[in-house]
Amino acid sequence: MSGEADLDQSAKAQKDVQDVANLVYLIIMLHGVGTLMPWNMFITIAPDYYTNYKMKTFDENGTAHATEYSANFLNYLGIASQIPNLLLNFINIFVTVKGDLTKRIAASLLVVGSMIIFTMSFVYVDTWKCKRMGAFFVITLLSIVLLNGANGIYQNSIFGLASDFPFKFTNAVIIGNNLCGTFVTVVNILTTMISNNTANAAFAYFGISLFTLCICFASFFLLKKQPFYQYYSKRAMLARQDEGTVAKPSLTVHDYLEAFKQGWPQMVNVYLVFFVSLTVFPGIMVDVRDNLLGQEYAFVLPEKFFVPVTCFLLFNVFAFIGSMLAGRFQYPEPERLWMAVYPRLLFIPYFAFCNYRPHSRTWSVLFPSTWLYVFMGTIMSVSSGYLSGLAMMYAPKVVEPSKSRVVSMMAGFFLIFGIVSGLAFTIVVSAFIEH
Known part of the structure; x- marks a missing residue:
């Protein structure tokens, strides 16, 4: 077959092709x-900007209500953020995967960028009157639904x-994900x-987000x-053409x-890593x-920095380190990865x-040590970055080459599914602890 001959010729050329200055790797990480x-910009600014500023009323004395x-x-x-993201991730799996994905990526970036500009246009608009606030809400x-769908x-x-x-x-994508959290x-x-x-802080946040996406688009x-x-x-x-997947108008249900049959163990691994991580962070750790x-408060950090440092900074920095380690060391191997993933449920x-929630919990605190909490948070965060990186790398490589792209997209769906499930399960955990 001509496809086989092309593949042989392509294999010979592989040694001569290099990622000069790691430019392709860095662009994908970007x-x-x-x-x-x-998502990081919205969730970080939401408590101060939306909950305590845009969505509150102020009396004549300037007191917020x-x-x-x-x-x-x-x-x-x-x-509004994660459900559209999940649904569009799912639909995107079944949209024809042949050819270049960059047009699809560029179009979605334009929508996301437009929604951020739209959001920025309201930063200095007075929305504190009841009728305006309802419309603004x-x-x-x-806009968040459209942004996160795209x-x-x-x-x-x-x-x-x-x-x-x-x-x-x-793994470069996972590294970029964790680097983003650290930066924000x-x-x-x-x-x-x-x-x-x-x-001003909100305008800066959204402006930085827009600037980053413009760089992504230009890249x-x-x-x-x-x-x-x-x-x-x-x-x-x-490779896809040789196995006939490009010639088909679309993949069949059997495909x-x-x-899924070939890649499901890694998809479950991806799901469980993100389910555990997003149950614990930020929902539990923030409280x-x-x-x-x-x-009395007695930790070494000033109290106003306790949550930003021991929750957000700790998780994002060490998840980033974990994802970097996954690029250097691949252990355990794919068939044994579950042995490291499943025990994380104990976190x-x-x-x-x-x-956790000392003022409203009805269950006793079994682990009161803050230093133990920081240590376990570090282990949870490093393992999150490391194991998610391994699972996402393994998923497209344990299947036939013709199925690697669709399996990678399926793994991306299970990543978002794990995030949504984890965020939802935090509500279950809090209800259990408080009743």
């Missing part, structure tokens, strides 16, 4: 940052694109230290010119079932305190029985 930048919108905004934000949620396609397609390259490139957390801490103006023009990118994209296309009920009861 898109790992880009895929989570909107909670409203029905501020009381439940964070819950609505989670639903609805408009904000609709972002779901963007994220899923990036994993599909990365699957055409050696498996460390899939540092920005949040610095803003807390130097500025008390909520509107595609550079990416497609790289010989390394062209070689591996053509090689992957020839999807066969892909863990140093001082037991009736005691959920551990963190629930730390000093």
Whole structure:
């Protein structure tokens, strides 16, 4: 077959093609940052900007008063963000995967960027009157739905694109995800230290997000010119063509079932890693305190930095380190990865029985030590980055080459499914602890 001859010729050329200055790797890692930048920006700024600023009313003395919108905004934000992301991730799996994914990625980036500009246009608008606030609330949620729906396609397609390259490139997306969280957390801490103006901070947050996405969009023009990118994209296309998947108008139900059958162990691993991580972080960790009920705060950090450092900074930094380690060391091997993933479920009861919600819990605190909490948080975070990186790298490589792209997209769906499930299960944990 001509496809086989092309593959042989392509294999001979492989030694001569190199990722000069790791440029392709860095661009894919940049898109790992880009895929989570909107979510991280919204969730970080939401408590100060939306809950305590835009969604509150102010009396003549400047005193803020909670409203029905501020009381439940964070819950609505989670639903409006992750459900569309999950659904569009799922649909994107079944959209024809032949050819170049960069057009799909570029289109979704344009939608995401437009929604961020739209959001920024309201930063300095007075929304504190009741009628305006109701309209602003609805408009904000609709824009978040559109933004995260497009972002779901963007994220899923990036994993599909990365699957055409050696498996460390899939891990580059995970590294970018964790680097994004670290970056946003540092920005949040610095803003807390130097500025008390909520509107200016929000404008800066959204502006940084937009700037990052503009760089991501522009990087595609550079990416497609790289010989390394062209070689591996053509090689992957020839592999799919040789097995007949490009010639088909679309994949059949049998193709999807066969892909799932070959890759499901790694998809379950991906799901469980993110389910545990997102149950614990940020939902539980953000409400863990140093001082037991009736005691004085005594930790080494200033109290206002306790949560930003021991929750957000700790998780994001060590998850980033874990994902970097996954690029250097691949152990355990694919068939034994579950032995490291499944025991992480024990993190959920551990963190629930730390000093979590001390003022409202009805169960006793079994693990009051803050230093033990920090140590276990470090282990949980490193293992999250490391094991998620391994599972996402293994998924497209344990199946036939013709199915690697669709399996990578399936793994991307299970990543988001794990996030959504974890965020939802946090509600179950809190209800259990408080009743």
